[in-house]
Amino acid sequence: MDVIAAIATPLGVGAISIVRLSGEGAWDLVSRFFSSKRIEGSPTPNMMYLGRFHGKDFVEQCMAVYFAAPRSYTGEDVVELQLHGGVTVTDAVLKTLLEGGARLAAPGEFSRRAFFNGKVSLSQAEGILGVINAQSKSQLSAAGSLLVGSLHRRIQPLLDELQQLIWLVEASLDYPDEMEGELDEGFLPKLNQLSEGLRALLATADNGKLLRYGVSVAIIGSPNAGKSSLLNAILHEDRAIVTDVAGTTRDTIVESVSVEGVRLNLLDTAGIRETDDRVESIGVVRALSAAERADVVVYLLDADRGETPDEELLQRFTGKRVKLVYNKIDLTEAPQGYFALSAKTGEGVDRLLKDIASLVKTDVVSEGVLSEERHLEAVTIASKHLDSANSAYRAGETLDLVAIDLRAAYSALGEVDGATATDRVLDGIFSRFCIGK
Ligand SMILES: Nc1nc2c(ncn2[C@@H]2O[C@H](COP(=O)(O)OP(=O)(O)O)[C@@H](O)[C@H]2O)c(=O)[nH]1
Ligand SMILES: [Mg+2]
Missing domain, CATH: 1.20.120.430 (tRNA modification GTPase MnmE domain 2)
Structure with a gap:
């Protein structure tokens, strides 16, 4: 395999940048430009050497390490040069190596070689x-x-x-x-x-999907139950418009938060009710379909109005994780046996989020x-x-x-x-x- 070379660190100014090469003869190529007093003959693999890299019209003091095949990332001979983290010097070193016979690596080519050489599975x-x-x-x-x-x-x-x-x-x-x-x-x-x-x-x-994409949580409930207020309380900002006018939220709003390392994708929806307003009724349809697609449905109930869950609505979500949650407990007590919170004071909000995040099993490494x-x-x-x-x-x-x-x-x-x-x-x-x- 030919020797490939590439800059392995993001291009920009930083403390260090790394140029990496892989392929048979990688060290021979580098040694035409790099020398270190401590290397006699060939370098000891896996040892970091301080030395100088002599380009056509520049010299760079840098470190070099050689990994001998097959004990390297790609399974081939690999050399990594640790340079001063500047764009010009990094480019100049790479260019010198390319002119010396290396080929610029394609995206992922090091890893692809690692796969072909049996170092990693796909x-x-x-x-x-x-x-x-x-x-x-x-x-x-x-x-x-x-x-x-x-x-x-x-x-x-x-x-x-x-x-x-x-x-x-x-x-x-x-x-x-x-x-x-x-x-x-x-x-x-x-x-x-x-x-x-x-x-x-x-x-x-199922768990894998939640790990990867996060948990989608649809907040539903009747108008003025406090859905938009709950979203704002979770985000600690005024994301959704909150008013005491029923039917304020007409579209679906999505925002993400991270709870105990788990991403929750929250959807604030239009309040579910019969309505003659065309825009609002589209919002209601969207709310229902978002809820049907969500991993978790938070059904928010207004404790102050003594609301009870709409059984017909609940039926739409059989087989889904539905959490019945009473809001506005700063005004009145919620019935026993339910999640209870106040979107206004924030009481109980964290407990709900942690409960949802705990659906995801995160200790899956082994x-x-x-x-x-x-x-x-x-x-x-x-x-x-x-x-x-x-x-x-x-x-x-x-x-x-x-x-x-x-x-x-x-x-x-x-x-x-x-x-x-x-x-x-x-x-x-x-x-x-x-x-x-
Ligand atoms: N006291 C109190 N008022 C709340 C609470 N949550 C929402 N509200 C009020 O209830 C009204 C409707 O809230 P909003 O979030 O727009 O409800 P939505 O229609 O379900 O999105 C607003 O006047 C809010 O200030 C709460 O926890 N306590
Ligand atoms: Mg709203």
């Missing part, structure tokens, strides 16, 4: 990307779980078992007489066990969860093919058909970690990385 590479891009602690824990290979460790044994099953069926196709007993005995129990493993993995997807859409899709498809292999086998279909489903399942499941991923899939993933990663 899901681990996505974990690296996720850690870099994480915008909340919960996203970080989902990505960290990928990065340390927790999903990989769950998927790999399933793939191995699936491969065994495929061999068993293929052997039975080739040697029907010898294999008949073995197939009858072993096939279905093994297949069921495998399906069970996939189902257990699929069951983690467990492995399905948090990426791509993984969920692959495992879902694999699981469907296993089901259909199962019914085909039990219906006494020819083994050829069973084998087709098993292979399709293998191909889907193998995409998660890249064993069967196409170039298109790989391009899609690695192009999302920065240059230099």
Whole structure:
């Protein structure tokens, strides 16, 4: 593989910037420009050397470290130069190396090489990307779980078992007489066990989704229940217009907050009531559909008016997490057994938020969860093919058909970690990385 080079730190003025190279001969290339008194012959891997980098018309005092293949990020020879963090000097060093024969790396090319050299699985590479891009602690824990290979460790044994099953069926196709007993005995129990493993993995997807995207929380209730006031209290700002005129909020407002590392995406909605106002009634329809799509519905009730929940409305949300919450407890007491708060004084607001955030299980680093859409899709498809292999086998279909489903399942499941991923899939993933990663 040719030597690739790139700036690995964000371009701008900082304390340090790093230029990184990977490929056979990376050190030879660097040593044409870099020298250190402490290096005699070849450098000791993983040692940081202070030295000088001589460009055509500049000299830079910097540090260099050499990682020998295969013990490096990419699995190839890697050199990293730690330079003074200035744009001009960093560019000049990179340019010198490119003129010396290195090629500018494409986005994610270092990580792509790491994947090809077996240093990381595809899901681990996505974990690296996720850690870099994480915008909340919960996203970080989902990505960290990928990065340390927790999903990989769950998927790999399933793939191995699936491969065994495929061999068993293929052997039975080739040697029907010898294999008949073995197939009858072993096939279905093994297949069921495998399906069970996939189902257990699929069951983690709900939590994975919440980790990744946060919890969407729709605040609904009748006009003047205090929905907009609650949103403002949560955000500590006057985001939504609050008045005592019923029907003030007509559109849906979305804002995010982070609670205990979990992102809550809050939707303030129009108050739900019968109305002749055209704009307001569109708002009511939007409120209902937002609530139907949300992960959690906070149904706010006005304690001061002694409101009770509308059963017909509640029915729309059966099977959903609905929290009945009484507001305005600064004016009057709320009925027992419900969440109670005052959007005006802020009392009880934190408790509600923490309760919602606790829906998300964040300690997933060692467990492995399905948090990426791509993984969920692959495992879902694999699981469907296993089901259909199962019914085909039990219906006494020819083994050829069973084998087709098993292979399709293998191909889907193998995409998660890249064993069967196409170039298109790989391009899609690695192009999302920065240059230099
Ligand atoms: N005393 C009191 N008044 C509140 C509270 N929450 C909201 N209000 C008042 O109730 C009215 C309607 O509030 P608003 O947030 O616009 O309700 P929405 O229609 O549900 O969005 C306003 O006059 C608010 O000041 C509360 O906790 N205590
Ligand atoms: Mg409102």
